[in-house]
Amino acid sequence: MQKFNTLKSIPAYLPIVNIDTDMIIPKQFLKTIKRTGLGKNLFFEMRYDDNGKEINDFVLNQEPFNNSKILIAGNNFGCGSSREHAPWALLDFGITCVISSSYADIFYSNCFKNGILPIILEEEKIKELSEYANRKEEIAVDLNDQKIIYGNNEIKFEIDPFKKKCLLEGLDDIALSLKKSDKIQNFENQLKDKRPWVFND
């Protein structure tokens, strides 16, 4: 997994609440058996018209937002389906940081598995940051210090320390858990005594 440390970008602002994963990547693109190549279909329905032509009004079709690495959006971002294709599509487009006042649980945890930092801020602060998108000015994100730097200001944000460590170091979850193989084996041995039916034997 790609490490996340610091990031500087003009943010793109999508002022819609409850952006669901069907909006982020519609189902016709879930037929892939790969993780890559989904960026061109990110926000497909909002981004292209019936003839497949880019809709000029949509923010990610406009300069400089077509190169934004930071997306600011309304609350409950990523609700709906568990499809990891949603963070894959964001990542493939080049977005590695999302800022919203809240996220759906599954989407939130999927982000961390893909090197994407989802930042939670109060609505008020989001409005403040969105001004930078409107003015096409850069903001910077520093994960280590847990802060966003904009103009002469800074905002701190909260993040789970373990998730932070995994992002900073680009750690592979499975390798970490496999280091606990002995504990898993012990648990399974006890389970065979306590709830033998679980193993379908």
Next chain:
Amino acid sequence: MSTTLYDKIWNDHLVDQQEDGTALLFVDRHLIHEVTSPQAFEGLRNSNRKVRHPNLTLAVADHNVPTTDRTKGISDEESKIQVDTLESNCKEFGVQLFGMDDKRQGIVHIIGPEQGFTQPGTVIVCGDSHTATHGAFGSLAFGIGTSEVEHVLATQTLVQKKAKNFRINVNGTLPLGVTSKDVILQIIGKIGTAGGTGCVVEYAGDLIRSLSVEQRMTICNMTIEGGARAGLIAPDEKIFEYLNGKPMSPKGENWEKALEYWKSLKTDADASFDKEINLNANEILPMITWGTSPQDVITIDGKVPNPQNEKDEDKKNSIERALKYMGLTPDMAATDIKIDKVFIGSCTNGRIEDLREAAKILKDKKISSHVDAIVVPGSGLVKEQAEQEGLDKIFVNSGFEWREPGCSMCLAMNADKLKPEERCASTSNRNFEGRQGRGGRTHLVSPGMAAAAAISGNLDDVRKYQN
């Protein structure tokens, strides 16, 4: 210390817990399907890892499968590759698969309970957000992403943080024609689509206890639409009776041991919850959704909202956007909404009791001439049961098409989809923009309400059709 049902299941599955609270949780049951698993198997292959417990894993193709004549195979090339990939992955890693020609094939959340793979007190996961369905059996069941699918395949565990406890009590009795679908739509309308974020919901109260096993599944299924990853109900005699004798249920001595454990699975009387709400079942009416989020609910005797009455600017914009997409005018009556299609099926309402409920309304009636309607049974076994009861004939005689099992028009990954601006009364779980096809307009309803809409040609009150 007093604990909740969720606490108990959590504690019984803790393999390890770090100081920061990050836990490694044992997974008893892992369901997989063709859409969210290929990249996970690919990951295993690239790292030279195996599936730790193939016999705790069950696979089925459901999202992409055609619901019409299957002897021709899958015509869509990409869908076919995905289904074939699942088959070859299952073979390579030794995982049991119900193939497209197996009569046990069906929607992953319908076949788990049917086979007795779903059991009380287990941790069940699947790369699908509607995994919450299995919580009806008193299991901790939730949807995961593909990276987590790979993690479970490799380790039979999952990295998790404990969620909050949220109890929703529903007491009283439901009026005639009102179903568990209306209950869950009412709940989502009340708490909102983010109301349960960060929580595991326990449904309790005498109404919940009075529901059948299948009706409970409908409620737990849509928990995710209220933002909570899992929803569960304490198991009782109805659950034990349902599971007794199912192919994958415990047998003999194991059954007795399991039963003893399952009976202990309930929230202590004085356990505390982080959040709690109460609903009166007597006051719940048949519901519909009018907008593009499952929280956009009104009663069938209600009116579509008017954005002018909304003071909050974000909410006002959101209503305007939804009305525009849905092609509705403010303040119009729900029963004035004319529909083009009806879809009965999905992991929410594709079980035998759902089909019986719709068939009861449709018996000896014809659907409106401008309506196209399909029934997609949730599994091959549901289909077989329905045919034995003659339900297929009732549907076909009324003008419905009787299809093969799968996810179908719930998410329109196969050929079943709405055209732009087509309007559908659907028993599924999501009315998002484009969910049932680009530009398609979805109104979520119960199976009885879907049948009533098919007959009337408009969204209609199922209570008019009750004998």
